[in-house]
Amino acid sequence: MASTPELQHTVGKSAGFTGTALHTGERVTLRLHPAPVDSGIKFKRKDLQDEPTIDAKIENLKTVERATTIGEGPVRVHTVEHVLAALWAMGVDNAVVEMDANEPPIGDGSAQSYVDLIRKAGVTAQEEPRKFFHVRDTMHVESKTGTLIILLPDEKFRISCTQAGPNNQFSQFFSMEVTPAVFEREIAPARTFVYYEDVKPLMDKNLIKGGSLENAIVVRGEAVLSKEPLRFSDEFVRHKILDVIGDLALVGRRIRGHVVAVKPGHATNAELARAIAREQTRRSALATPRTMPSGDGGLDTDQVMQILPHRFPFLMVDRIISFETETKCVGVKTVTINEPFFQGHFPGHPVMPGVMQVEAMAQVASILLFKLAKTTSRIGYFMSADEVKFRKPVLPGDTIFIHAELTKSRGERLAKAKCHCVVNDAIVSEAELMFTFLDK
Numbered sequence: 190m191a192s193t194p195e196l197q198h199t200v201g202k203s204a205g206f207t208g209t210a211l212h213t214g215e216r217v218t219l220r221l222h223p224a225p226v227d228s229g230i231k232f233k234r235k236d237l238q239d240e241p242t243i244d245a246k247i248e249n250l251k252t253v254e255r256a257t258t259i260g261e262g263p264v265r266v267h268t269v270e271h272v273l274a275a276l277w278a279m280g281v282d283n284a285v286v287e288m289d290a291n292e293p294p295i296g297d298g299s300a301q302s303y304v305d306l307i308r309k310a311g312v313t314a315q316e317e318p319r320k321f322f323h324v325r326d327t328m329h330v331e332s333k334t335g336t337l338i339i340l341l342p343d344e345k346f347r348i349s350c351t352q353a354g355p356n357n358q359f360s361q362f363f364s365m366e367v368t369p370a371v372f373e374r375e376i377a378p379a380r381t382f383v384y385y386e387d388v389k390p391l392m393d394k395n396l397i398k399g400g401s402l403e404n405a406i407v408v409r410g411e412a413v414l415s416k417e418p419l420r421f422s423d424e425f426v427r428h429k430i431l432d433v434i435g436d437l438a439l440v441g442r443r444i445r446g447h448v449v450a451v452k453p454g455h456a457t458n459a460e461l462a463r464a465i466a467r468e469q470t471r472r473s474a475l476a477t478p479r480t481m482p483s484g485d486g487g488l489d490t491d492q493v494m495q496i497l498p499h500r501f502p503f504l505m506v507d508r509i510i511s512f513e514t515e516t517k518c519v520g521v522k523t524v525t526i527n528e529p530f531f532q533g534h535f536p537g538h539p540v541m542p543g544v545m546q547v548e549a550m551a552q553v554a555s556i557l558l559f560k561l562a563k564t565t566s567r568i569g570y571f572m573s574a575d576e577v578k579f580r581k582p583v584l585p586g587d588t589i590f591i592h593a594e595l596t597k598s599r600g601e602r603l604a605k606a607k608c609h610c611v612v613n614d615a616i617v618s619e620a621e622l623m624f625t626f627l628d629k
């Protein structure tokens with residue numbers, strides 16, 4: 190029996206609260222709004238003209254000094270990690286975080302005020318399943334300052350974290366599965382901690398106008414200074430976990446894996462998020478349907494031959510199996526020992542010539558061009574190939590999945606396509622092709 194897929198969630202209704210911005214010390218109102226499926230978390234700057242939004246995605250990460258800043262164009266939002274951690278850990282996949290300043294209210298330096306806000310807004314299921322990143326092979330990032338983060342395969346999202354201050358003082362360890370209940374109880378109340386030597390210069394320069402012992406724990410030598418006593422004896426490591434969750438939320442997919450972090454910081458958290466995003470892109474590029482769909486999804490051999498003038502032995506596409514968008518499609522070619530080129534390339538050691546793979550890419554790209562131009566009276570002629578790489582031999586019996594994506598079309602006459610061929614989940618060849626259109 191198939192288990193019901195985990196669904197995406199958004200907030201039930203809009204809700205907000207007002208507080209102090211850490212860096213400017215100004216009043217800021219933050220409001221959460223429901224958002225459609227697959228839209229992810231977006232920050233909205235209500236104080237700016239046209240109210241621009243920024244996707245909370247790793248590609249929008251700008252800086253990681255002390256806090257995490259994201260931006261698009263000239264627009265920035267600072268210190269996003271605590272609100273992101275709260276949304277992500279409390280199960281919110283899609284939401285608009287609207288603010289009338291460039292950073293959220295700092296609250297008490299923990300994620301408590303955001304969890305309270307999410308509770309007020311409610312969390313509601315949507316109709317599409319969640320997107321996951323399942324860790325297959327162990328990944329790791331490390332820094333020269335002694336940070337090490339390892340990501341291991343796991344069916345759950347777990348974090349095990351070791352924190353240690355200068356000279357290993359305040360060494361703490363905490364391990365948990367990230368669920369809404371555990372996060373709310375064990376992690377959300379843990380406050381930011383700072384070292385006096387680090388914040389003193391910032392205070393002198395008036396760069397943290399909103400900072401006070403009400404929203405951070407200050408460590409000065411052996412002394413721990415804060416307005417209220419420590420909430421947990423190991424509050425520091427719990428806050429480190431909070432930051433890891435918030436920074437990894439920038440992946441935009443639910444991680445299924447075990448994060449083992451030693452002395453983590455925003456920079457290495459972000460580096461891991463980047464590595465995950467890169468791996469996800471690689472997997473998406475290699476993901477190919479295992480069955481050949483029929484009907485509207487692609488083109489059968491007949492339809493391919495109505496578009497392409499090529500015939501045996503020069504037709505290098507059997508079918509188009511899918512059009513992802515108007516500018517992206519995947520074709521398939523089954524290579525048999527009966528291909529004429531194997532007779533001479535090479536007897537006793539049959540390998541598909543690389544130029545035939547380039548020809549196959551050009552033919553799939555031509556089909557995209559045809560679909561875009563919507564006419565059979567003109568045909569795209571192959572002009573040049575750049576960045577051509579042959580990575581692995583293609584042998585009789587292989588099925589080649591030919592990916593093509595139009596990246597540029599300059600006016601009516603020129604177009605560029607990025608292509609690659611995949612066999613058994615490995616890229617065997619790739620090229621950037623240029624075309625010109627001519628009348629038939």
Ligand SMILES: [Zn+2]
Pocket residue numbers: 270271381428431432
């Ligand atoms: Zn933090």
